[in-house]
Amino acid sequence: IAVSCSAEDLSFPPGFKFGAATAAYQIEGAWNVSDKGENIWDRFVHEDPTRIRNQENGDVACDSYNQVERDIEIAAELGLDYYRFSLSWSRILPTGFPNKISEDGTSYYNKLIDGLLAKGIQPFITLYHWDLPQSLQDLGGWTNPLIADWFSDYARVVFTLFGDRVKMWLTLNEPIVICDLSYNSARLAPGVYSPHVGSYICNKNVLLAHAKAWRIYDEEFKPKYHGKVSLANQLIWFEGKTEADAELAELTIQNMAGRYSHPIYSKEGGWPPGIEKILEENSLKRGFPRSMFPSFTQEEKEFIRGTYDFYAMNHYTSRYIRPAKEGETFRIWPLGDAEDLNAKIEVHPDWPTTASMWFFVNPEGIRKQLVWLKENYGDLEFMITENGLATFDGLDDTNRVEYYREYLKQVLVAIKEYGVNVTHYTAWTLIDNFEWVDGYHSKFGLYEIDFSDPKRTRTPRLSAHWYKKVIKAHSLDVTATKDEL
Numbered sequence: 001i002a003v004s005c006s007a008e009d010l011s012f013p014p015g016f017k018f019g020a021a022t023a024a025y026q027i028e029g030a031w032n033v034s035d036k037g038e039n040i041w042d043r044f045v046h047e048d049p050t051r052i053r054n055q056e057n058g059d060v061a062c063d064s065y066n067q068v069e070r071d072i073e074i075a076a077e078l079g080l081d082y083y084r085f086s087l088s089w090s091r092i093l094p095t096g097f098p099n100k101i102s103e104d105g106t107s108y109y110n111k112l113i114d115g116l117l118a119k120g121i122q123p124f125i126t127l128y129h130w131d132l133p134q135s136l137q138d139l140g141g142w143t144n145p146l147i148a149d150w151f152s153d154y155a156r157v158v159f160t161l162f163g164d165r166v167k168m169w170l171t172l173n174e175p176i177v178i179c180d181l182s183y184n185s186a187r188l189a190p191g192v193y194s195p196h197v198g199s200y201i202c203n204k205n206v207l208l209a210h211a212k213a214w215r216i217y218d219e220e221f222k223p224k225y226h227g228k229v230s231l232a233n234q235l236i237w238f239e240g241k242t243e244a245d246a247e248l249a250e251l252t253i254q255n256m257a258g259r260y261s262h263p264i265y266s267k268e269g270g271w272p273p274g275i276e277k278i279l280e281e282n283s284l285k286r287g288f289p290r291s292m293f294p295s296f297t298q299e300e301k302e303f304i305r306g307t308y309d310f311y312a313m314n315h316y317t318s319r320y321i322r323p324a325k326e327g328e329t330f331r332i333w334p335l336g337d338a339e340d341l342n343a344k345i346e347v348h349p350d351w352p353t354t355a356s357m358w359f360f361v362n363p364e365g366i367r368k369q370l371v372w373l374k375e376n377y378g379d380l381e382f383m384i385t386e387n388g389l390a391t392f393d394g395l396d397d398t399n400r401v402e403y404y405r406e407y408l409k410q411v412l413v414a415i416k417e418y419g420v421n422v423t424h425y426t427a428w429t430l431i432d433n434f435e436w437v438d439g440y441h442s443k444f445g446l447y448e449i450d451f452s453d454p455k456r457t458r459t460p461r462l463s464a465h466w467y468k469k470v471i472k473a474h475s476l477d478v479t480a481t482k483d484e485l
């Protein structure tokens with residue numbers, strides 16, 4: 001039921017929570033301290049440094065492993081309700097397996113968790129943000145079906161170590177990036193090129209791994225700790241280029257958001273309708289004897305269906321979609337065309353560009369995406385687990401303030417006019433950090449870091465001052481001015 005309330009009302013519902021996010025490989029550094037095991041990003045950046053812009057890497061990054069107190073201080077300065085961060089699997093389990101638990105790794109995360117709680121900030125943990133132990137990659141990584149056991153063993157260790165104090169969990173960050181973007185391009189770790197085969201196998205395995213970890217929490221930990229677990233999907237909003245392309249846009253959403261959501265959140269479970277058939281036909285067209293897109297057994301379908309406590313969405317940008325013309329080729333990077341749907345993606349000429357080549361600004365996309373999710377999966381609790389802008393250097397990031405304000409306004413419209421139950425908003429990111437293949441070139445931080453400074457000093461940008469006021473006022477009706485810098 002839509003609550004009648006003016007869009008001009010810029011205040012957030014009571015109980016709405018604000019946070020900021022980071023990820024282990026992007027901030028921690030300390031890639032080889034103590035008994036930490038090597039992970040696929042360590043290997044990827046060292047094996048061929050030219051894979052990353054300016055041959056940069058995450059060996060030191062923001063030095064957060066040594067600056068945990070300062071990170072907590074920043075989170076407190078902003079007045080965050082929660083801080084979303086990820087755990088480095090190979091820092092906790094140096095072999096990738098639970099035969100050995102690292103004391104140093106455990107104590108780093110204990111310091112972070114306890115320090116946050118002491119300031120009244122809830123820790124919100126992502127178990128996996130792309131840094132697989134290399135030992136598991138050597139056994140096939142996300143394309144080996146045993147990954148569901150390996151991941152859930154790791155999850156049980158983590159729930160056991162930290163579950164008494166941590167009540168909010170994400171199993172996987174952006175499985176579409178782990179599978180589609182990575183295996184279709186080899187431009188992200190593990191650097192394995194297996195388009196339309198590895199990506200599909202991975203797709204099924206990530207869902208089984210998530211489901212297994214969710215069920216372990218649900219059965220063994222939820223009764224005593226009462227926390228919530230989900231996974232975070234990266235959602236790009238798609239619209240048809242012309243009205244005639246509306247059906248194609250819907251199919252594109254099903255093929256992207258749907259392949260990582262429908263099996264979990266739909267009433268019936270399983271792959272989104274129509275997708276299996278298309279992908280089977282494509283496999284045959286590509287010369288394979290059968291579909292390279294794996295099906296689910298009835299048992300697997302039931303195992304995955306319903307394994308959520310909320311819907312977590314990471315959102316940044318939008319695209320238009322149109323049918324490919326005869327003979328047109330498909331791009332795979334930085335953001336692939338919908339080759340499986342014989343379709344091309346485009347952007348609107350009016351959408352502002354950003355410091356990231358894949359990133360164009362369209363605030364309405366976030367509202368439309370939220371409404372689509374509610375219409376497709378029901379009146380769930382929705383959390384925005386990432387949203388933010390890429391810029392270049394400088395403390396005066398008026399454009400980032402503008403981005404946050406416009407996107408948050410659309411979130412308010414989704415809540416107040418469309419009745420979408422959005423309860424959390426997470427800024428990406430707390431501090432400038434290693435932006436994967438873009439190195440330290442594009443910046444997403446509320447706090448700036450000068451990466452040539454060995455101390456990695458953190459300095460608040462204008463957007464940090466602004467976000468702090470928003471959190472305090474619980475409203476967008478605030479201004480931050482340059483003399484606060």
Ligand code: PNW
Pocket residue numbers: 023026173174177234236314316317335358386428435436444
């Ligand atoms: C996310 N897209 O990645 C990641 O979760 C973060 O680690 C990353 O730093 C951040 O966004 C900014 O890039 C994305 O295809 C992956 O639109 C894909 C897309 C957007 C963001």
